[in-house]
Amino acid sequence: MRKYFRCGNLFDGLGDRMKPDQTVVVEDDVIAFVGPTSEAPAAAAGDEVLDHGGAWVLPGLIDIHVHLSYGNAQANEDVDMFAPPEFRALRAMHAAGKVLRAGYTSLADPASTNRVAASVRDAINCGMFTGPRVTCAGRQVTGRQGLGDWYPVWIGVPESSVGVLVRNLDEAIEEIRTQVKDRMDFIKFAVDGLQRNGDGELMSCFSQAELSAMVEECHRLGVKTITHSRGREAVLYSARAGVDVIFHAFEMDDEGLEEVVRNGCVLSPALTFLVNTVEFTRPSDPCHRWRPNMNRKDVEVASEMLVKARKAGVPFMVGTDSGFAVTPYGEWHARELEIMVEYLGFTEAEALRATTSVNSGLLREGNAVGRVVPGAFADLTVVAEDPMEDISSLLRSDNITHVYLGGEPVDLAPTADFRPYNWEHSFRQWNDVYTRERVAELAH
Ligand SMILES: [Zn+2]
Known part of the structure:
Protein backbone atom coordinates (compact mmCIF):
# COMPACT_ATOMS: atom_id res chain seq x y z
CA MET A 1 0.00 0.00 0.00
CA ARG A 2 1.27 3.42 -0.95
CA LYS A 3 0.34 6.77 0.53
CA TYR A 4 -0.38 9.78 -1.67
CA PHE A 5 0.07 13.17 -0.05
CA ARG A 6 -1.71 15.86 -2.07
CA CYS A 7 0.05 19.13 -1.26
CA GLY A 8 -1.51 22.52 -2.01
CA ASN A 9 2.00 23.94 -1.76
CA LEU A 10 5.27 22.10 -1.19
CA PHE A 11 8.68 23.33 -0.05
CA ASP A 12 11.23 20.61 -0.77
CA GLY A 13 13.98 21.91 1.54
CA LEU A 14 16.36 22.63 -1.33
CA GLY A 15 14.71 25.24 -3.53
CA ASP A 16 13.78 28.86 -3.23
CA ARG A 17 10.01 28.77 -3.34
CA MET A 18 6.81 26.87 -2.70
CA LYS A 19 5.69 24.68 -5.59
CA PRO A 20 1.90 24.60 -6.06
CA ASP A 21 -0.21 21.47 -6.51
CA GLN A 22 2.33 18.72 -5.82
CA THR A 23 1.97 15.06 -4.92
CA VAL A 24 4.33 13.05 -2.71
CA VAL A 25 4.05 9.26 -3.03
CA VAL A 26 5.36 7.22 -0.11
CA GLU A 27 6.18 3.50 -0.05
CA ASP A 28 6.87 2.04 3.39
CA ASP A 29 8.55 4.99 5.13
CA VAL A 30 10.37 6.41 2.11
CA ILE A 31 9.42 8.90 -0.61
CA ALA A 32 9.04 7.23 -4.00
CA PHE A 33 7.84 10.17 -6.09
CA VAL A 34 7.61 13.96 -5.83
CA GLY A 35 6.21 16.17 -8.56
CA PRO A 36 3.21 17.99 -10.00
CA THR A 37 -0.03 16.16 -9.25
CA SER A 38 -0.75 15.98 -13.00
CA GLU A 39 2.44 13.88 -13.48
CA ALA A 40 2.05 11.63 -10.43
CA PRO A 41 1.55 7.89 -11.00
CA ALA A 42 -2.08 6.83 -10.64
CA ALA A 43 -3.14 5.61 -7.22
CA ALA A 44 -4.07 1.91 -7.19
CA ALA A 45 -6.91 0.30 -5.27
CA GLY A 46 -5.95 0.17 -1.60
CA ASP A 47 -3.57 3.15 -1.81
CA GLU A 48 -4.31 5.86 0.73
CA VAL A 49 -4.77 9.47 -0.35
CA LEU A 50 -4.16 12.21 2.22
CA ASP A 51 -5.50 15.56 1.13
CA HIS A 52 -3.48 18.59 2.19
CA GLY A 53 -4.66 20.60 -0.78
CA GLY A 54 -5.30 23.74 1.23
CA ALA A 55 -2.04 23.58 3.17
CA TRP A 56 1.70 24.14 3.02
CA VAL A 57 3.87 21.03 3.29
CA LEU A 58 7.49 21.23 4.48
CA PRO A 59 10.19 18.67 5.17
CA GLY A 60 10.10 17.72 8.86
CA LEU A 61 11.96 20.56 10.57
CA ILE A 62 15.28 20.06 12.39
CA ASP A 63 16.70 21.75 15.52
CA ILE A 64 20.38 20.84 16.04
CA HIS A 65 20.60 22.34 19.53
CA VAL A 66 18.23 20.69 22.02
CA HIS A 67 19.56 19.58 25.40
CA LEU A 68 17.17 16.74 26.24
CA SER A 69 18.67 16.06 29.67
CA TYR A 70 18.44 19.59 31.10
CA GLY A 71 14.72 19.65 31.93
CA ASN A 72 14.16 23.37 31.27
CA ALA A 73 16.87 24.20 33.79
CA GLN A 74 16.97 27.42 35.76
CA ALA A 75 20.51 26.99 37.03
CA ASN A 76 23.74 25.08 36.41
CA GLU A 77 22.86 22.89 39.38
CA ASP A 78 19.66 21.81 37.60
CA VAL A 79 21.71 20.91 34.53
CA ASP A 80 24.29 18.91 36.47
CA MET A 81 23.04 17.62 39.76
CA PHE A 82 19.37 17.51 40.69
CA ALA A 83 17.23 14.63 39.41
CA PRO A 84 18.88 11.22 39.00
CA PRO A 85 19.93 10.05 35.52
CA GLU A 86 17.13 7.45 35.36
CA PHE A 87 14.50 10.14 36.01
CA ARG A 88 16.24 12.41 33.51
CA ALA A 89 15.97 9.80 30.77
CA LEU A 90 12.20 9.50 31.28
CA ARG A 91 11.82 13.27 31.45
CA ALA A 92 13.93 13.60 28.28
CA MET A 93 11.63 11.22 26.40
CA HIS A 94 8.69 13.43 27.41
CA ALA A 95 10.66 16.46 26.14
CA ALA A 96 11.46 14.74 22.83
CA GLY A 97 7.73 14.24 22.27
CA LYS A 98 7.13 17.96 22.73
CA VAL A 99 9.79 18.77 20.13
CA LEU A 100 8.21 16.36 17.65
CA ARG A 101 4.71 17.78 18.10
CA ALA A 102 6.11 21.26 17.31
CA GLY A 103 6.84 19.98 13.80
CA TYR A 104 10.47 19.03 14.45
CA THR A 105 10.99 15.46 13.27
CA SER A 106 14.76 15.42 13.92
CA LEU A 107 17.00 16.98 16.53
CA ALA A 108 20.61 16.93 17.63
CA ASP A 109 21.55 17.05 21.29
CA PRO A 110 24.98 18.62 21.61
CA ALA A 111 25.74 17.89 25.30
CA SER A 112 23.99 15.54 27.64
CA THR A 113 24.41 14.47 31.23
CA ASN A 114 25.25 10.80 31.63
CA ARG A 115 23.98 8.87 28.57
CA VAL A 116 20.53 10.41 28.58
CA ALA A 117 20.36 11.66 24.97
CA ALA A 118 21.90 8.47 23.57
CA SER A 119 19.39 6.36 25.52
CA VAL A 120 16.47 8.40 24.19
CA ARG A 121 17.92 8.01 20.67
CA ASP A 122 18.28 4.25 21.03
CA ALA A 123 14.86 3.68 22.64
CA ILE A 124 13.19 5.58 19.78
CA ASN A 125 15.24 3.72 17.17
CA CYS A 126 14.25 0.39 18.75
CA GLY A 127 10.60 1.35 18.32
CA MET A 128 9.79 1.50 22.05
CA PHE A 129 8.55 5.08 21.78
CA THR A 130 7.49 7.51 19.09
CA GLY A 131 9.89 10.41 18.98
CA PRO A 132 11.98 12.55 16.68
CA ARG A 133 15.14 11.16 15.07
CA VAL A 134 17.96 11.93 17.52
CA THR A 135 21.65 12.49 16.84
CA CYS A 136 23.73 13.21 19.92
CA ALA A 137 26.94 13.99 21.70
CA GLY A 138 27.76 12.78 25.19
CA ARG A 139 29.15 15.00 27.92
CA GLN A 140 30.93 18.05 26.54
CA VAL A 141 34.71 17.93 26.77
CA THR A 142 35.95 20.92 28.73
CA GLY A 143 39.28 22.29 29.95
CA ARG A 144 40.03 23.96 33.26
CA GLN A 145 37.69 26.97 33.82
CA GLY A 146 35.84 26.08 30.62
CA LEU A 147 32.08 25.84 30.30
CA GLY A 148 31.13 22.98 32.61
CA ASP A 149 33.95 23.59 35.08
CA TRP A 150 31.78 26.21 36.77
CA TYR A 151 31.88 25.11 40.40
CA PRO A 152 34.64 26.11 42.84
CA VAL A 153 37.77 23.95 42.71
CA TRP A 154 36.93 22.37 46.09
CA ILE A 155 33.85 20.87 44.49
CA GLY A 156 35.23 20.20 41.02
CA VAL A 157 33.28 18.73 38.11
CA PRO A 158 30.90 16.04 39.39
CA GLU A 159 30.38 12.76 37.52
CA SER A 160 26.82 13.86 36.85
CA SER A 161 27.93 17.09 35.13
CA VAL A 162 27.21 17.82 31.50
CA GLY A 163 30.89 18.66 31.21
CA VAL A 164 33.78 16.24 31.54
CA LEU A 165 37.02 17.87 32.58
CA VAL A 166 40.20 16.90 30.76
CA ARG A 167 43.40 18.24 32.29
CA ASN A 168 45.77 17.59 29.40
CA LEU A 169 45.83 16.29 25.84
CA ASP A 170 46.25 12.64 26.87
CA GLU A 171 43.09 12.79 28.97
CA ALA A 172 41.27 14.51 26.12
CA ILE A 173 42.23 11.83 23.59
CA GLU A 174 41.20 9.09 26.03
CA GLU A 175 37.83 10.82 26.60
CA ILE A 176 37.23 11.14 22.84
CA ARG A 177 37.98 7.43 22.31
CA THR A 178 35.71 6.49 25.22
CA GLN A 179 32.82 8.53 23.81
CA VAL A 180 33.28 6.99 20.36
CA LYS A 181 33.22 3.50 21.95
CA ASP A 182 30.05 4.64 23.76
CA ARG A 183 28.47 5.32 20.31
CA MET A 184 28.19 9.09 20.54
CA ASP A 185 27.48 10.54 17.09
CA PHE A 186 29.72 13.55 17.48
CA ILE A 187 31.98 15.17 20.05
CA LYS A 188 31.28 18.56 21.63
CA PHE A 189 34.07 20.73 23.02
CA ALA A 190 33.53 23.64 25.38
CA VAL A 191 36.28 25.91 24.10
CA ASP A 192 35.39 29.17 25.83
CA GLY A 193 36.74 29.66 29.28
CA LEU A 194 34.44 31.27 31.82
CA GLN A 195 36.85 34.10 32.55
CA ARG A 196 37.91 37.17 30.61
CA ASN A 197 41.50 38.41 30.35
CA GLY A 198 42.73 41.96 31.07
CA ASP A 199 41.38 43.15 27.72
CA GLY A 200 37.91 41.89 28.59
CA GLU A 201 38.21 39.00 26.18
CA LEU A 202 36.96 35.49 26.87
CA MET A 203 39.96 33.17 27.02
CA SER A 204 39.93 29.81 25.30
CA CYS A 205 40.38 27.00 27.81
CA PHE A 206 42.37 24.95 25.29
CA SER A 207 45.47 26.00 23.36
CA GLN A 208 45.43 25.90 19.56
CA ALA A 209 47.71 22.86 19.55
CA GLU A 210 45.48 20.96 22.00
CA LEU A 211 42.26 21.72 20.14
CA SER A 212 43.75 20.89 16.74
CA ALA A 213 45.00 17.52 18.04
CA MET A 214 41.60 16.72 19.59
CA VAL A 215 39.69 17.57 16.42
CA GLU A 216 42.15 15.56 14.34
CA GLU A 217 41.56 12.51 16.56
CA CYS A 218 37.77 12.86 16.23
CA HIS A 219 38.02 13.05 12.47
CA ARG A 220 40.39 10.06 12.39
CA LEU A 221 37.71 8.11 14.26
CA GLY A 222 35.01 9.32 11.87
CA VAL A 223 33.00 11.57 14.19
CA LYS A 224 32.14 15.21 13.62
CA THR A 225 32.99 17.99 16.06
CA ILE A 226 31.10 20.92 17.52
CA THR A 227 32.52 23.64 19.72
CA HIS A 228 30.90 26.07 22.10
CA SER A 229 32.79 29.20 21.03
CA ARG A 230 31.43 32.64 21.72
CA GLY A 231 34.75 34.40 22.32
CA ARG A 232 37.06 35.67 19.59
CA GLU A 233 39.85 33.28 20.52
CA ALA A 234 37.60 30.21 20.75
CA VAL A 235 36.16 30.90 17.28
CA LEU A 236 39.61 31.44 15.78
CA TYR A 237 41.08 28.26 17.33
CA SER A 238 38.01 26.22 16.34
CA ALA A 239 38.13 27.41 12.74
CA ARG A 240 41.86 26.76 12.43
CA ALA A 241 41.35 23.29 13.92
CA GLY A 242 38.77 22.54 11.22
CA VAL A 243 35.82 22.07 13.58
CA ASP A 244 32.67 21.05 11.69
CA VAL A 245 30.13 23.28 13.46
CA ILE A 246 30.93 26.33 15.58
CA PHE A 247 28.20 27.31 18.04
CA HIS A 248 27.50 30.97 18.89
CA ALA A 249 30.50 32.91 17.41
CA PHE A 250 29.15 36.09 19.03
CA GLU A 251 32.56 37.75 19.39
CA MET A 252 34.12 36.46 16.17
CA ASP A 253 36.41 39.02 14.47
CA ASP A 254 37.43 39.39 10.82
CA GLU A 255 40.41 37.07 11.24
CA GLY A 256 38.13 34.41 12.72
CA LEU A 257 35.65 34.81 9.89
CA GLU A 258 38.45 34.42 7.32
CA GLU A 259 39.48 31.13 8.95
CA VAL A 260 35.85 29.98 9.13
CA VAL A 261 35.56 30.53 5.37
CA ARG A 262 38.97 29.00 4.59
CA ASN A 263 38.27 25.83 6.59
CA GLY A 264 34.67 25.35 5.49
CA CYS A 265 33.20 25.54 9.00
CA VAL A 266 29.46 25.91 9.62
CA LEU A 267 28.12 28.48 12.11
CA SER A 268 25.12 27.98 14.37
CA PRO A 269 24.50 31.02 16.60
CA ALA A 270 21.52 29.97 18.81
CA LEU A 271 20.48 33.59 19.31
CA THR A 272 17.09 32.45 20.64
CA PHE A 273 18.65 31.90 24.05
CA LEU A 274 19.92 35.50 24.18
CA VAL A 275 16.87 37.18 22.70
CA ASN A 276 14.53 35.27 25.02
CA THR A 277 16.69 36.23 28.00
CA VAL A 278 16.44 39.90 26.99
CA GLU A 279 12.71 39.82 26.34
CA PHE A 280 11.38 37.46 28.97
CA THR A 281 13.61 37.58 32.05
CA ARG A 282 13.91 40.02 34.95
CA PRO A 283 16.24 38.29 37.42
CA SER A 284 15.40 39.17 41.01
CA ASP A 285 18.73 37.80 42.21
CA PRO A 286 21.16 40.76 42.32
CA CYS A 287 23.98 38.44 41.18
CA HIS A 288 22.27 38.03 37.83
CA ARG A 289 20.60 41.39 37.18
CA TRP A 290 23.27 42.25 34.61
CA ARG A 291 22.32 39.38 32.35
CA PRO A 292 19.47 40.75 30.20
CA ASN A 293 21.39 43.96 29.48
CA MET A 294 24.59 42.10 28.68
CA ASN A 295 22.69 39.75 26.38
CA ARG A 296 21.12 42.73 24.59
CA LYS A 297 24.64 43.96 23.78
CA ASP A 298 25.69 40.43 22.83
CA VAL A 299 22.90 40.29 20.25
CA GLU A 300 23.98 43.63 18.75
CA VAL A 301 27.64 42.66 18.54
CA ALA A 302 26.87 39.16 17.28
CA SER A 303 24.42 40.31 14.61
CA GLU A 304 27.01 42.57 12.97
CA MET A 305 29.53 39.76 12.43
CA LEU A 306 26.97 37.09 11.65
CA VAL A 307 25.50 39.26 8.88
CA LYS A 308 29.03 39.51 7.45
CA ALA A 309 29.41 35.74 7.69
CA ALA A 325 13.89 27.75 31.44
CA VAL A 326 14.06 30.52 28.79
CA THR A 327 13.92 28.01 25.96
CA PRO A 328 11.46 25.30 27.05
CA TYR A 329 10.98 22.21 24.87
CA GLY A 330 8.43 22.44 22.12
CA GLU A 331 7.95 26.20 22.34
CA TRP A 332 10.76 28.11 20.65
CA HIS A 333 12.26 25.92 17.93
CA ALA A 334 11.10 28.21 15.11
CA ARG A 335 12.18 31.34 16.99
CA GLU A 336 15.69 31.02 15.59
CA LEU A 337 14.26 31.24 12.05
CA GLU A 338 12.38 34.39 12.98
CA ILE A 339 15.60 35.87 14.42
CA MET A 340 17.64 34.89 11.35
CA VAL A 341 15.15 36.76 9.16
CA GLU A 342 14.74 39.72 11.49
CA TYR A 343 18.31 40.25 12.70
CA LEU A 344 20.58 38.56 10.17
CA GLY A 345 18.88 39.36 6.87
CA PHE A 346 18.04 35.81 5.81
CA THR A 347 15.18 35.37 3.40
CA GLU A 348 12.44 33.04 4.63
CA ALA A 349 13.51 30.44 2.05
CA GLU A 350 17.16 30.63 3.18
CA ALA A 351 16.15 30.20 6.81
CA LEU A 352 13.91 27.24 5.94
CA ARG A 353 16.69 25.61 3.89
CA ALA A 354 19.07 26.10 6.80
CA THR A 355 16.76 24.31 9.24
CA THR A 356 16.10 21.42 6.83
CA SER A 357 18.65 20.46 4.17
CA VAL A 358 21.61 22.29 5.77
CA ASN A 359 20.88 21.00 9.30
CA SER A 360 20.63 17.44 8.00
CA GLY A 361 24.39 17.56 7.34
CA LEU A 362 25.00 17.00 11.06
CA LEU A 363 22.55 14.14 11.50
CA ARG A 364 23.01 10.36 11.44
CA GLU A 365 20.44 10.16 8.62
CA GLY A 366 22.26 12.82 6.52
CA ASN A 367 20.59 13.41 3.15
CA ALA A 368 17.72 11.05 4.00
CA VAL A 369 16.08 13.83 6.04
CA GLY A 370 15.58 17.59 5.67
CA ARG A 371 14.31 17.36 2.08
CA VAL A 372 11.34 16.05 0.18
CA VAL A 373 12.97 14.03 -2.59
CA PRO A 374 12.73 10.41 -3.73
CA GLY A 375 14.72 8.16 -1.41
CA ALA A 376 14.35 10.40 1.66
CA PHE A 377 12.27 9.45 4.70
CA ALA A 378 8.70 10.74 4.48
CA ASP A 379 9.10 13.16 7.40
CA LEU A 380 6.65 15.99 6.70
CA THR A 381 5.34 18.98 8.61
CA VAL A 382 2.04 20.41 7.38
CA VAL A 383 1.07 23.99 8.26
CA ALA A 384 -2.05 26.06 7.67
CA GLU A 385 -0.22 29.28 6.78
CA ASP A 386 2.53 30.08 4.29
CA PRO A 387 5.81 30.42 6.24
CA MET A 388 7.35 32.31 3.30
CA GLU A 389 4.85 35.08 4.05
CA ASP A 390 5.28 34.97 7.82
CA ILE A 391 8.02 32.79 9.25
CA SER A 392 6.73 33.47 12.80
CA SER A 393 3.60 31.47 12.02
CA LEU A 394 5.70 28.33 12.60
CA LEU A 395 5.81 29.25 16.30
CA ARG A 396 2.06 28.80 16.72
CA SER A 397 1.00 25.28 17.66
CA ASP A 398 -2.45 25.74 16.09
CA ASN A 399 -0.70 26.33 12.75
CA ILE A 400 1.01 22.89 12.85
CA THR A 401 -1.86 20.75 11.60
CA HIS A 402 -0.11 17.44 10.80
CA VAL A 403 3.30 15.89 11.38
CA TYR A 404 4.38 12.69 9.63
CA LEU A 405 7.33 10.59 10.65
CA GLY A 406 8.30 8.12 7.94
CA GLY A 407 4.82 8.64 6.48
CA GLU A 408 3.07 7.78 9.77
CA PRO A 409 0.90 10.48 11.36
CA VAL A 410 2.06 11.75 14.76
CA ASP A 411 -0.56 12.26 17.47
CA LEU A 412 -0.43 16.02 18.07
CA ALA A 413 -2.63 16.05 21.19
CA PRO A 414 -0.55 17.71 23.89
CA THR A 415 0.35 15.58 26.90
CA ALA A 416 -0.67 16.91 30.28
CA ASP A 417 1.94 19.10 31.92
CA PHE A 418 3.53 17.26 34.78
CA ARG A 419 3.67 18.50 38.34
CA PRO A 420 7.05 19.65 39.60
CA TYR A 421 9.06 16.87 41.19
CA ASN A 422 10.85 17.92 44.30
CA TRP A 423 14.32 16.90 43.11
CA GLU A 424 13.88 18.03 39.58
CA HIS A 425 15.14 21.54 40.20
CA SER A 426 17.43 23.26 42.62
CA PHE A 427 15.52 25.69 44.75
CA ARG A 428 16.16 28.47 47.17
CA GLN A 429 14.11 27.94 50.27
CA TRP A 430 14.16 31.59 51.26
CA ASN A 431 13.75 33.38 47.98
CA ASP A 432 12.10 36.73 48.53
CA VAL A 433 13.22 37.70 52.01
CA TYR A 434 11.38 40.72 53.34
CA THR A 435 12.55 43.32 55.82
CA ARG A 436 10.46 44.08 58.90
CA GLU A 437 9.58 47.43 57.28
CA ARG A 438 8.33 45.64 54.16
CA VAL A 439 6.17 43.26 56.20
CA ALA A 440 4.71 46.22 58.13
CA GLU A 441 4.01 47.95 54.82
CA LEU A 442 2.20 44.90 53.46
CA ALA A 443 0.06 44.71 56.60
CA HIS A 444 -1.52 48.06 55.70
ZN1 LIG B 1 23.82 24.51 24.27
Missing part, protein backbone atom coordinates in the same frame (compact mmCIF):
# COMPACT_ATOMS: atom_id res chain seq x y z
CA ARG A 310 26.15 35.15 5.85
CA LYS A 311 27.24 37.56 3.10
CA ALA A 312 30.58 35.72 2.88
CA GLY A 313 28.64 32.54 2.07
CA VAL A 314 29.23 30.71 5.37
CA PRO A 315 26.59 27.96 5.81
CA PHE A 316 24.38 28.33 8.88
CA MET A 317 22.78 25.50 10.82
CA VAL A 318 19.83 26.24 13.06
CA GLY A 319 19.52 25.47 16.75
CA THR A 320 17.83 27.06 19.73
CA ASP A 321 19.62 25.81 22.88
CA SER A 322 16.28 24.41 24.05
CA GLY A 323 16.19 22.81 27.48
CA PHE A 324 16.66 25.91 29.61
